[in-house]
Structures are given as C-alpha cells and as structure tokens.
Amino acid sequence: MSNVSRAPRRALRASPSPARLAAAIAAAIALVAAYTTAAAAPSSGPAAAGAGLAEMPAGSPRLLTEPFLQRPERSSVRVVWLTNFPGVLHEVIVGDRVQRLAPATTERMQRMLEDASSRSPATEGLGLAEVVARPVWRHEAVVSGLLPNRRVPYRVRSVAADGSVHESGVYTLQPLPTRGQPLKILLTSDQQNRYGFPAAMQKVEQMFGPLDAVLLAGDYVDNPRQASEWFDRFDPAWRNTPGAPGTRPFPNARPAFFPSLQGTYDRLFPEFPWRGGAILQHAPKFGAIGNHEQPGRYRPNARVAVNSGTQTANIGYMDNDPQPRWYAEMRYEDLKAQVNPSGDPAVREQWIRDHSHDWEVHRQLWTHPEGPEGEQYYVQRIGDVAIAVMNVSRIWRTFNVRPQDRGKFTEFVAENRNPDEWGFGDFHFERFDRDSPQFRWLRETLASPLFRGAKYRIVVAHHTVAGLGDNAMPVHADNVMHLDYTDESGAAKTRVVRMPGDSAGRAAVFRAEVLPLLDRVTRVRYEYPLSEDIWKHDIEPLLVDARVQLVHIGHSHVYSRVVGRDAPGLTYLETSSAGNTFGAFWTQPDGTPWRGALRGGGTGLFAPDSPWDKANYPRTDDPFGRQPVYPTLANPMQLWAGEPQPVPFVSSNDISTFSILDTGMGAVRSFAIDLRNPQAEPIEFDRFHLDTGRGPRR
Ligand SMILES: [Fe+2]
Ligand SMILES: [Fe+2]
Structure with missing residues (x-):
C-alpha cells in the first residue's frame, strides 16, 4: 500500500471574499507553531526525513513546482504541488467566474537530499561537504464534482507562516474522459535531466495543447533522492559554454524534471532556447517504475570499505548500490537480535529496505492507481484506452568483466568472500516470472472486462524488453x-x-x-540464458492472446519500433530518445553493424577465452529477431545525423523525439526536432495505426 496520505473527499466550498481570506490566513498563522511542528515532524521510525542528517536551509518560501494532476476518476482528479515550506494554508482554486476551493493535505517529503554534486540555486554557496536533508513539502487536494470531457480552469495557493501568499499559474483540469472521446496521450520516458527534454515538451504543448494523459515509462530522474534533479538543477557555469555555431546551444545544460515537463525552465536558465512545456499541469501522468526509481542501500555519509578502497556513501554512490531484497531479508534474520530487539515489524521493514533498495520517493511523490502491491503495477482505463503498467525494472550495471568490476556478469574479485558487498548482477527489483504475484495480476488484468473491452490495449514497462537498444541484452532472465x-x-x-x-x-x-x-x-559470474527470457517466454504470449497492440518501453534512450512475426498486431515502441542516446545496435542490409557498434563494446565478456556463453548475448538486433520498422514519413537520422541511407531508429544526441497516441486517428504519431537549430519546427517522421480489427481471443 502507498503511504501517501489521501486528501479527504470533501465537497468544494465557495470561494471566500478577500476579507474572509485575510481573516482565515491570520487565524491560520496564529496556529502556525503547532501546525508547522505537526507537518514538519518526520513520521516515526527510521524512515524519518532527516534522521541523522544535517538539514540545509529551506530558503525563502516558494513553490517548488507548478501543480500537476494525478489519478483522475469519474468525477474527480487530484492536484499535487510541492513547496519549500510547510505553510499554513494550501488549496486549489477551481473555476473561472464562480470559484470553489478544494483544501489540500500536507506532508513532508522523506529522503529529499542534496550533496556536493548538487547544482542548484538552493545549494549555491552552501559548500556542501556531505549529504544533507532538503526541506520539501507535498500538498494534495481532491477536486470533485467535475463533469466528464469538460475542462475547468484552476490554480493553487499556498500561504507560508510569514503570511506570504504563493500562487501558481492558471491551468485546466478534467476528470477521466469517457468512452468514444478522442484522446491525445503523450508517450515518453527517461527524462533524467537530459538535454533535449525541454525542447520536446515545449513542442508538444505548442502542437497539441492540453493532453488527456501522459504515459511515462520510467526513469524520471537519475537520482530520485537528489531534490534538485526534480526542481531546480542549474549551474551558472553552463552559461560559459554557449556552444559553437551549428551545434547544440549550451551543451552542458542538464534540465530538471519539473521545469522540463511544466514549461518553467526559463525561470532558471532564461538564455536556454527552450523553456519546456506545460504538460503535467493539464494532463494526469501514469508512470512505470524504472531502474532509476529504485535507489540502493541507504547509508548517507558512511565510509564504505569496498573493492580494496574506501568510498563515501553520497547520493550517487547509494543510488548504484542496491542488493536484492531476499539477501537483505536473509541478513536481517542473522542480525535481528541486535537491530530490532523488540521485533517491531515497521523496524524490520525499514531495515530491509535500507539494506536493499526502495522506491519511497516515487511512492510518496506520485499518486498512481494501485494494484495488489500498491503502485508497483496497476491497471487504468482512460476512455477507449486501457493501460497495464508493470514493474519489470532491474538494476543497471556495467558490461565490464575486469577483476575490479561489480557488473552484470561479475563481482569485485576483492570481495569474493564478502557477499555483503556483492551486487548480484542485474537483478530484477520485482518478480514477474510465471510464479509471481505480478504475473498472476497481469493474467487476470488482461482477461478482465475493463481491459478486454477497451479499443486500445497498452502495456507500459520501463525496461528495453525488445528492440535495438543497448539494454536489449542481456535478456530478462533471472541471472x-x-x-x-x-x-x-x-x-x-x-x-x-x-x-x-x-x-x-x-x-x-x-x-x-x-x-x-x-x-x-x-x-x-552470472549468465542470462536467452532460453530463459521471462518476457519473451512468459509475458509476450499473454499479450498476444489479449491482443495488446502496443508495449511502451524505455531505458536504452533510443527511438526504436519493432514487431515480431510470432506476435501479430503487437508493436514494441521505445520512446526514450530525447537528445541523449545509448546507441542503436543494428545489422545493416549489407551485413555489417551500423557504425561498427556492438553491444557490450570491447569488454572481456567477448574475448575468445572468456568463460561466458556468448550465444546468450546478441551484439546487434533484437535478441529474438523481432523486426525493426523504418519510420514511415521521414528519416531524422538521414536528415540530421549524416546517414546516407534510411535507418529503422533514431539514435543521436542532436535529435529529440516525442510520440503522441491520437485515438481519434487510431495512430501513434512521432515527431523529431533538430536540437542544433532552435528555430526549427518538429517534423512528423513516423506514424503507425493500432490494429483495432481484432478483439481479444475468447
Ligand atoms: Fe532505465
Ligand atoms: Fe534511462
């Protein structure tokens, strides 16, 4: 279950007069000490926000985000926003001439951190030497009494303890659209502070206006515990590298998540040519958990002796330091008399998470629909579209196999006798094999009337489970x-x-x-047998039977569309190409690898005498021969990346792409932008129709 406290379902109340508002603020300020203490107090137990950490200054009161929409229902939708103060009053103002108010509930965000690697106006001049807690509060209100397919203007207002009033811009909200309503849904993923996101989102806003939904296939930011990656990552030094003519302007820019998807990047970096797009304010976002949503073992500022050296556990180190939950549970049994003498179940759970991995920031920040294991996986109907959102993510580790590498295929040789510092290869964070709860849920979900009755049936999953991307190998076998x-x-x-x-x-x-x-x-060592790919052998047949038309994935930072001969009507679309690529691995028609690129690069994995079974690790193409599809309308790689011939993907740091599911057209439309030319408009380069002719098998 989610630990997000839900706003009470209260009827909207009438907007007060300015005098009444002032009186309400004054009364609220009178209660501020008690309220602030309550709102700021960390929840009990070791999960507390700043437990053991110094806290950085919050700065003068301000909104950290514009409002964003979550979890629409038949006649309601939730509005969420974040501030750097607990405040005394937080509410949504709904309507135009007649205004109504929806009160918000407030909680402190846990494990919002910064450290010496942070680049933000909030941390500038602090000289952070170690990991500190950053004060962030989250506000959520339910706006109810809404009519279907009708947009209503809204804004949010937060009042700080000093009496200052902070209001957002004005946006629009609506409840869940009804069947038959034509929808425009953005398909995207892997923001991760990547350069091209503001450009893509700005063009989405300009071309399509308010969307009906956003599907985000995971990897929101690199380090979810690093608050500035969400709100305000910016380094003034980026201005010193404006970029040469004909190249990307300000190539060092790493735009934060909310500025990119809320169109506010100009507040941080006005010289940057793109301000992002006002996307999340108008459209509820549904997302999958990616590898970057699951940071590893939590031991901030600890000195860790590992691999014949010593490391300090800063945000980045902790992020890439998960162990499997089963190992933490095993270690807990060995240590419970010391770490939890009273046997408190909450202490046990927190100890296990702190010693494996967690997705607490994701869980707390978003309010998704919930399945049997909370927001890990869930189903949602949006008008004529049904989405099943899965968690198939696993930790990403290096392909290298040197003695000093803790990677996909090896452990540090220096730690051979110390499993407490093993990585256990690229392990899955959540099971989806045929004996798992997630598999049972998927099978039941795909067979449900809600899913079968939808005209468009889509599965969203973070990981590259198919295609030409870097991470299509190794396949999704349990290692x-x-x-x-x-x-x-x-x-x-x-x-x-x-x-x-x-x-x-x-x-x-x-x-x-x-x-x-x-x-x-x-x-x-670890092997990932091709013959044991869980996705190919267990999941894909379920999708084919249910006539799922689209699997929306990310993770390899390419645009890649593939279809399988043995999966009729099913398209895999990886939409994670927003001006940052991990490469495409494709055998050209002449039989040579594209640009000589081979998965795994020059690692020892492929040395003639290496002990791994190289047949498991295809270096180009889809591991199961699914066929790449050439873009139908234009070829951005030919236009802008010097390709002499068309290629069936987009893989370039100079090109940002975005995709829109347009149910009015029954098609997925994809657009590309040349990031070297900020004046240029996007081109539509690929369009394909979803096959609605055949319903699910009986
Ligand atoms: Fe990823
Ligand atoms: Fe990614």
Whole structure:
C-alpha cells in the first residue's frame, strides 16, 4: 500500500471574499507553531526525513513546482504541488467566474537530499561537504464534482507562516474522459535531466495543447533522492559554454524534471532556447517504475570499505548500490537480535529496505492507481484506452568483466568472500516470472472486462524488453550464478547455482550452496540464458492472446519500433530518445553493424577465452529477431545525423523525439526536432495505426 496520505473527499466550498481570506490566513498563522511542528515532524521510525542528517536551509518560501494532476476518476482528479515550506494554508482554486476551493493535505517529503554534486540555486554557496536533508513539502487536494470531457480552469495557493501568499499559474483540469472521446496521450520516458527534454515538451504543448494523459515509462530522474534533479538543477557555469555555431546551444545544460515537463525552465536558465512545456499541469501522468526509481542501500555519509578502497556513501554512490531484497531479508534474520530487539515489524521493514533498495520517493511523490502491491503495477482505463503498467525494472550495471568490476556478469574479485558487498548482477527489483504475484495480476488484468473491452490495449514497462537498444541484452532472465572455485585437489571447477523465485528459497540455496564454497571461490559470474527470457517466454504470449497492440518501453534512450512475426498486431515502441542516446545496435542490409557498434563494446565478456556463453548475448538486433520498422514519413537520422541511407531508429544526441497516441486517428504519431537549430519546427517522421480489427481471443 502507498503511504501517501489521501486528501479527504470533501465537497468544494465557495470561494471566500478577500476579507474572509485575510481573516482565515491570520487565524491560520496564529496556529502556525503547532501546525508547522505537526507537518514538519518526520513520521516515526527510521524512515524519518532527516534522521541523522544535517538539514540545509529551506530558503525563502516558494513553490517548488507548478501543480500537476494525478489519478483522475469519474468525477474527480487530484492536484499535487510541492513547496519549500510547510505553510499554513494550501488549496486549489477551481473555476473561472464562480470559484470553489478544494483544501489540500500536507506532508513532508522523506529522503529529499542534496550533496556536493548538487547544482542548484538552493545549494549555491552552501559548500556542501556531505549529504544533507532538503526541506520539501507535498500538498494534495481532491477536486470533485467535475463533469466528464469538460475542462475547468484552476490554480493553487499556498500561504507560508510569514503570511506570504504563493500562487501558481492558471491551468485546466478534467476528470477521466469517457468512452468514444478522442484522446491525445503523450508517450515518453527517461527524462533524467537530459538535454533535449525541454525542447520536446515545449513542442508538444505548442502542437497539441492540453493532453488527456501522459504515459511515462520510467526513469524520471537519475537520482530520485537528489531534490534538485526534480526542481531546480542549474549551474551558472553552463552559461560559459554557449556552444559553437551549428551545434547544440549550451551543451552542458542538464534540465530538471519539473521545469522540463511544466514549461518553467526559463525561470532558471532564461538564455536556454527552450523553456519546456506545460504538460503535467493539464494532463494526469501514469508512470512505470524504472531502474532509476529504485535507489540502493541507504547509508548517507558512511565510509564504505569496498573493492580494496574506501568510498563515501553520497547520493550517487547509494543510488548504484542496491542488493536484492531476499539477501537483505536473509541478513536481517542473522542480525535481528541486535537491530530490532523488540521485533517491531515497521523496524524490520525499514531495515530491509535500507539494506536493499526502495522506491519511497516515487511512492510518496506520485499518486498512481494501485494494484495488489500498491503502485508497483496497476491497471487504468482512460476512455477507449486501457493501460497495464508493470514493474519489470532491474538494476543497471556495467558490461565490464575486469577483476575490479561489480557488473552484470561479475563481482569485485576483492570481495569474493564478502557477499555483503556483492551486487548480484542485474537483478530484477520485482518478480514477474510465471510464479509471481505480478504475473498472476497481469493474467487476470488482461482477461478482465475493463481491459478486454477497451479499443486500445497498452502495456507500459520501463525496461528495453525488445528492440535495438543497448539494454536489449542481456535478456530478462533471472541471472544464473556461476561460482568458479578450486577444489581440495587444486582442480578448477564451476558450480552453477540455480535459485528459486521466492525469497526464502533463495536464502536457503545461498546458505546451502554458496556460503560453504566462499573460501575457495576464484570468480563469481552470472549468465542470462536467452532460453530463459521471462518476457519473451512468459509475458509476450499473454499479450498476444489479449491482443495488446502496443508495449511502451524505455531505458536504452533510443527511438526504436519493432514487431515480431510470432506476435501479430503487437508493436514494441521505445520512446526514450530525447537528445541523449545509448546507441542503436543494428545489422545493416549489407551485413555489417551500423557504425561498427556492438553491444557490450570491447569488454572481456567477448574475448575468445572468456568463460561466458556468448550465444546468450546478441551484439546487434533484437535478441529474438523481432523486426525493426523504418519510420514511415521521414528519416531524422538521414536528415540530421549524416546517414546516407534510411535507418529503422533514431539514435543521436542532436535529435529529440516525442510520440503522441491520437485515438481519434487510431495512430501513434512521432515527431523529431533538430536540437542544433532552435528555430526549427518538429517534423512528423513516423506514424503507425493500432490494429483495432481484432478483439481479444475468447
Ligand atoms: Fe532505465
Ligand atoms: Fe534511462
């Protein structure tokens, strides 16, 4: 379940006169001490916001975001915004001539941090030497009594303890659209402070106006605990590199999330040619959990002895330091007498999260629909569109296999005997194999009237489960541990350790098969067998049976569209190309790899004598031969990236793309922008229709 406290469903009340508002503010300020204490107080337990951390100054009161919409229902929608103060009054003002008010509930955001790597007006001059807590409050109101398919203007107002009043701009809201209503839905992902996002979002706003929904396939920011990545990342030094003529202006810019998707980047960086787009104010966002939503072990400012050296656990280090939850649960059993002598279940849960990974910022920031395991995965109907949002994300680690690498395929050799510093390869954060709760939920969801009855059936998942992207390899198998060791006679041997899916079973196998060998281990390796790809073998057949037309993915930072011969009517679309790419890996018609690019680069994984089964790791193309589709209307790589021939993808740091599902047309339309030319308009380069001729199989 989500720990977001829900705003009470109250009827909207009439707007007060200015005099009544002033009186209300005065009364509220009189209560400020008690209110502030209550609102600012961290929730009990070790999850507290600033527990053990110094707190940076909040700065003078201001809105940290414009309002954004969440969780529309038949006659209501939620409005959320964030401030750097707890305040005494927070409300939504709805309507035009006749105004009504919807009160908000307020809570402090947990684990909003900054450190020496932060670049923001809020941290400038603080000289941060270590991780500190940043004060951020979240406000959420339910606006109810709305009529379908009718937009109503709204704005939000927050009053600080000093009496200052902070109002947003005016935007529009609506409840869930009804069936038959033509919709425009943005398909995007992987903002991660990438350069091209403000340009793409600005053009979306200009060309399509208020959208009906946004589907975001994960990777919102790089480090969700780093507050400035959401609100106000900016470094004045970016101005010193304006960029050469014919290249991207201010190439060092790394725009924050909300300024990009709310059209406010000009407040931070007025010289930058794009201010972003007012997208989230008008359209509810539905999102999947990506690898970047799940930062790793929480031990801020700890000195960590690892890999024959010492590291300080700053925000970036913690982000890339998860361990699997089953391992943390196993360690908890060993240590519980010390860490939780009273056996408090909340302490246990927090200890396990702090020693594995969590998605607390994501959970607290957004108010998504909920499935059996909260917001991890859920289903939503939006007019004629049904979306099933999955969590198939896994930690991303390096392809390198040197002794000093803790990557997809190896552990640090120096830590062979110390599993407390193992990474366990690219492990999945959440199960979706056929014995998992998520798989059962998906099967039931796809068979439900709500999903089957929808004209458009879409699955949203973060990870590159198909296509030409960098991360299409290794495939989504649960990795198989291989322990290379020396036996008592000195002979080199390998033990293959097969883990069951459940946590207790994994711990049992680890204790029985791995721990006794640790003194003899020479290498810990992982394989990801092609034949055990969970997505291909377990998930895809369900989608084909349910006549899912579109799987919306991200993660490899390319535009790539593929179809499978054995998956009729099903298109995979990766929409994560917003001016930052991790490459495309495609065998050209002449049989050579595009630009010589091979997945895994020059790593030792592919050395002739490497012990890995190289057949598992296709270096180009879709791992299962799904066919890439050429853009239908134009080829941005030919136009702007020097390609002599058309190619079936967009993979360039100079090109930002965005995609719109237009249900009035029954099509997905994709547009591209040349980031080297801020005056240029986008071109529509790809359009494909979703097959609505066949319903789900009976
Ligand atoms: Fe990702
Ligand atoms: Fe990403």
